[in-house]
Amino acid sequence: MNVISPNNLSTVLVIDDETRSQDAIRRTLDEDFNVLTAGSADEGRAVLERQQVAVVLCDQRMPGMTGVQFLKEVRERWPDVVRIVISGYTDSEDIIEGINEAGIYQYLLKPWLPDHLLDTVRRAVDARSLQSDMHRINLELRTSAPVLRARAAERQAVVRDAFDFRRIVRAPGSPMDQVCEIATRIARYDLSVLVLGESGSGKELLARAIHYASPRAPRAFVMENCAAMSETLLESELFGHKRGSFTGAYEDHVGLFQRADGGTVFLDEIGDTSPGFQVKLLRVLQEGEVRPVGATRAIPVNVRVIAATHRNLEEDVRAGRFRQDLYYRLAGMTLSMPPLRERSGDIPLIADALLQQASRELGKPAIRFTPGAVAAMMAYPWPGNIRELRNEIFRALALSDSDEVAAHAFSSKVLQGQPGTTTLNGRHAPGHAGIPQSGTLQERLDAIEAVILKETLLRYRWNKTHASKELGLSRVGLRGKLVRFGLEEK
Known part of the structure; x- marks a missing residue:
């Protein structure tokens, strides 16, 4: 039996009456763990009485008693020690019969592979x-439960606020207002929700807001991208x-369904x-139960x-x-997220939040962004929606x-713009960075000036005092330009 070393939570005790087996296991584990060895149950017992050990690796066939018999004793006297038994094929039935009584974590068959061991x-x-850690946490919970409950309530309030519908950035009169209003109303009811929209339009953010308003x-909010893995892996991950x-x-x-019990599961790209x-x-949605792969019970x-x-x-x-019955199970309420090109008035506010x-x-x-940068962002249609805007x-x-x-810091595709982009007063006109391709020079300059005025006012929530100060105009001068470009009524 080797010399006992200082206490260590990474100490492993190997009990085997064959010296060659002890040495083979020691060589496999030595670099990662403090390995102690014993040649019999009596020697192993002596080590455990003096030494703190994390894991006991025990051979099944030993003089005097079997590995399972010894591990039963270990479970009674040192319940925190993790127990592993090693055996040949002929001993597997005896181990299976005693595996629960001995509380064996795992058993390994000979010949074992070093990497697997x-x-x-x-x-x-x-x-x-x-x-x-769980023992320590349980002790702390028992001694400080009232304080922890108060802190948990505070954290929950912070999370709720962080994912509140008000945190979905949008300008007054945005198309998102109606979506958020409907979502707020249905959040409190246990309806399944189907969110439709282009990639990057903010479907996950809306789903989180619904969960935290419910x-x-x-309880937990968990999500999975159904398009990111095969059917077998997806079934394993969810169930x-x-x-x-x-x-x-x-x-x-x-699986995620069990982890989210009492909470919400968000399945992205279900189509x-x-x-x-x-x-x-x-079947899971109809019966309200999951059957893990390989399990006999739901x-x-x-x-x-x-x-x-x-x-x-x-x-x-x-x-x-797509199955019709599953569609109606999922679409208890359907919400459609507008793409970013249909909510160009939100772009300055979203861009500012992303910039911070x-x-x-x-x-x-x-x-801040320069007026030219804002004009370029509002002129581009953003096929990748908010995700593309964030990357830019x-x-x-x-x-x-x-x-x-x-x-000029944007990529060339943003600077060049695309046909059909939104410009003056929400009208669509082809151009580059918000400049119409036809018309006089003055008309083109007017178009750029109108975009800058609109962006500045949206950023200041239509506060004309702040907007006029930034633009170097008097309030009277600003109002005159708003009337001229048909923006005053907004």
């Missing part, structure tokens, strides 16, 4: 560490799986799922489902690409040499 012990040590807000149910399933996995998965999801779950897609699901239903975010994340000071702003700030972001 190392991975198993790592997970066992992590489990021990997690168990210790009675389910104290869970049992250890050994397929190749690579080394341990039980709790891209396979017919096979649609059948399984429909588990009841209570979740609200919010689904989203960029596809036209009604058309997919007619074409047979970029400033914090990149560590670069940023005060981060790029522009990274390339800017001052605290102002100018139009």
Whole structure:
């Protein structure tokens, strides 16, 4: 038996009567753990009485008693120690019979693979560490429960406020006002919601706002992009799986539906799922229970489902690409997110919020966009919506040499604009960065001036005093220009 080392939560005790087996295991684990060895149950017991050990690795066949018999004793006397038994194929039935009574974490068959042994012990040590943390947390909870409850309530209030519908950036009169109004009304009811809209239009943000405005807000909000993985992986991720149910399933996995029990599951890009998965999801929604892959029993779950897609699901239903019964299960209420090109009045405010975010994340000071930059952003149709706008702003700030972001920092596609972009007073006209391709020079200059006036007023929430100060105009001069360009009535 080797010399006992100081206490260590990463200490592993190996009990095997064969010295060669001890040495092989030691060589596999030595770089990551403090490895102690013992040649019998009596020697192992002596180590445990003097030494703090995280994991016991025990051979099944030992003189005097079996590994399972010894691990039963370990469970009674040292319940925090994680127990692993190693055996040959002929001993597996005896181990299975005693695995619950001994509380064995896992058993390994000979000949074991070094990588598998190392991975198993790592997970066992992590489990021990997690168990210790849970004991500590439980003790803290018992001694300071009132304080923690108060802090939890404060954190919940902060989260609710962060995802409130008011935090969805938009200008007065935005098309998003009606969407948010309807979503606010239905949030308190346990209806399934289907959110339609182009990629990057903010469907996830709306789903979070619905969750945190609902009675389910104290529980989890989880999300999964259904287009990002295969049917098998998606089923495992959402519904869970049992250890050994397929190749690579080394341990039980709790699915997102179970983790969100009492809360909300957001399924993004639901329209891209396979017919096979649609059948399984429909069964979950109808029966209110999930069956993990490889499990024999279903588990009841209570979740609200919010689904989203960029596809036209009604058309997919007619074409047979999407199940009609699942569609009606998901579409208890349907909300349509307008693309950014249809809410150009929101662009200055959204861009300003993204600029402040970029400033914090990149560590670069940023005060404002130049009028030319705003005009360029409002002239471009943003096919990638808010996600594309965010990327352009981060790029522009990274390339800017001052605290102002100018139009030349944007990519060429934004500077060139696209046909059909919104310009003066919401009318559509082809052009480059908001400049019409036809008309006199004065008419083109008027178009640019109108865009700048509109952007400035939107940014200051139509406060004419602040807007006139920034533009270097008197209030009378500003009002005259608003009347001239037909903006005063707004």
